[in-house]
Amino acid sequence: QVQLVQSGAEVKKPGASVKVSCKASGYTFTSYYMHWVRQAPGQGLEWMGIINPSGGSTSYAQKFQGRVTMTRDTSTSTVYMELSSLRSEDTAVYYCARDRSYIAPWGDYDAFDIWGQGTMVTVSS
């Protein structure tokens, strides 16, 4: 079945970086964009950015520009999200989520139909 499986929880110190993985299965990896969304404890959902698994193009929310890098490995159907210069406010659950549209034009994004289970990232000294 279609699923996204994320890497395990992380604990990092302020100023460090974290890299979260999201492995896709059950569908053609390169045919659907992948988003990253985070959720701070007890808070709502915040979109971080998107990657095209086919060509590797990315678009990031302005808030994370310069601190986030999204990459992919087509040989393992895995996308990665790396966030640097971590601070306590980055403590959150990070989700990958598949864009619903099949081979959509870049920039023409849709709702998120499949979500990973989430990865808790804790930033603490």
Added chain:
Amino acid sequence: EIVMTQSPATLSVSPGERATLSCRASQSVSSNLAWYQQKPGQAPRLLIYGASTRATGIPARFSGSGSGTEFTLTISSLQSEDFAVYYCQQYNNWPGTFGQGTKLEIK
């Protein structure tokens, strides 16, 4: 950035009754509006996209309506498994933005 505002923040409803949740956009998002359900400790689940189309496997008691700036999610007869937090999201203009959520609790 488009601001999505959901109301009420908390809604108390008895099982078997109807629940109506609202979402307002700060500018028109056409019909590019989705609803998600999130239970504690779980990832969000897509319920509705295109403002009114149910996602795969979503029961018919869930329905969405609206366009432009005003949207509604209706759950016709609440089941015990429906008590959760619901988020709306616009994907007409990026960054896609979410509402702050409505917590649907048992009355």
